[in-house]
Amino acid sequence: MPFAFCTRGKHWCEFVEPVDGESTRFLQELAQKYNMVIVSSILERDINHGEIIWNSVVVIGNNGNIIGIHRKNHIARVGDFNESTYYMEGDTGHPIFETAYGKIVVNIRHHPLNWLAFGLNGAEIVFNPSATVGELSEPMWPIEARSAAIVNSYFVGSINWVGTEVFPNPFTSGDGKPQHADFGHFYGSSHFSAPDASCTRHPVSI
Numbered sequence: 001m002p003f004a005f006c007t008r009g010k011h012w013c014e015f016v017e018p019v020d021g022e023s024t025r026f027l028q029e030l031a032q033k034y035n036m037v038i039v040s041s042i043l044e045r046d047i048n049h050g051e052i053i054w055n056s057v058v059v060i061g062n063n064g065n066i067i068g069i070h071r072k073n074h075i076a077r078v079g080d081f082n083e084s085t086y087y088m089e090g091d092t093g094h095p096i097f098e099t100a101y102g103k104i105v106v107n108i109r110h111h112p113l114n115w116l117a118f119g120l121n122g123a124e125i126v127f128n129p130s131a132t133v134g135e136l137s138e139p140m141w142p143i144e145a146r147s148a149a150i151v152n153s154y155f156v157g158s159i160n161w162v163g164t165e166v167f168p169n170p171f172t173s174g175d176g177k178p179q180h181a182d183f184g185h186f187y188g189s190s191h192f193s194a195p196d197a198s199c200t201r202h203p204v205s206i
Contacts, residue, residue, distance in 0.1 A: 016045040016053050019069055024058050032064030037099045039106055039127050043087070044071070053087040057106040057129070059097045067097045074109035096121050119152030126154055131161040133184030141189055142199070149193040156193045161186035 017023060023042055031038045037060065044056035055072040071090025075083050094117040096103050102124040107114050118126055128145060132138075145156040163186055170179035192200040 013043075013053065016043045018045055018047060019056070019058055020066065024060065024066065027058075028060055028064040028066070031060045031062055035062045037062050037067075037101055037104070039104070039129070041108075041129055044069070054090060055083065055087045055108060056090075057108060059099070059104065059106070062100045067099060068095060070095055070106045070108065072108040074111040074114065076109070094118050094121050096123060101125075115148040115152060119148075119154060123152070123154045125157065126152075127157045127159065129159045131186060134187050135184065138187055138189075141187075142191070145191075146193040146197060146199055149195050150197055153195045155195070157190075158193065159190045160188050162188040 019042070021042070024040065027038045027040050030036075040058045040060065042056050042058055044054040046052045046054060055075075057070045059067040059069070061067045069092065071092045072087070073090040073092070073094075075087070075089050090108075094105065094114065096105055096118075103122055104125045104127065105118045105121070105123040107118060107126050107128045115126070126148070132141070141158070141160070145158040148154075149156045164182055164184070165186075166182045168181075170181045172179050
């Protein structure tokens with residue numbers, strides 16, 4: 001689905017699914033087939049807690065098993081980031097997932113204390129999936145993850161959405177700006193950072 005959280009349109013809730021839903025089952029087959037660990041974002045419906053919706057990540061092991069989930073614990077409520085319209089703050093803390101390739105975690109939000117907490121819990125690789133636009137974060141994008149990798153002695157995989165999405169119905173941001181139909185340009189620039197300050201090719205905008 002597109003990054004629709006900026007629109008506050010309720011019809012996007014049709015994409016919610018349980019942890020073991022169709023998307024996860026599809027990826028479980030791929031993980032087992034190719035002997036790989038998959039970190040997959042989903043819009044989770046938690047039927048065990050009153051149909052609560054979470055912004056979650058499912059970690060799938062190389063045997064196709066679900067190792068665990070992590071729910072976003074820092075919800076943005078700034079400008080176009082109206083994510084609280086859709087889901088609640090997570091309740092999973094800062095879990096570490098033991099995989100065949102190391103102790104991994106998923107930092108769905110950039111809050112500085114998340115980086116620290118994952119490090120204290122023993123993370124070896126931190127995946128940081130993101131959907132962020134140029135004017136909001138591009139200057140800090142190549143710096144933040146590298147700094148976290150150095151300070152906390154782990155590797156960081158920074159993954160960002162790519163492209164520009166235009167929605168059929170204009171929306172407002174609650175920040176006084178006129179109605180608009182797009183959120184901005186997602187600049188990509190995905191990369192890995194290491195504790196020794198090295199980085200996989202200098203990130204470039206797309």
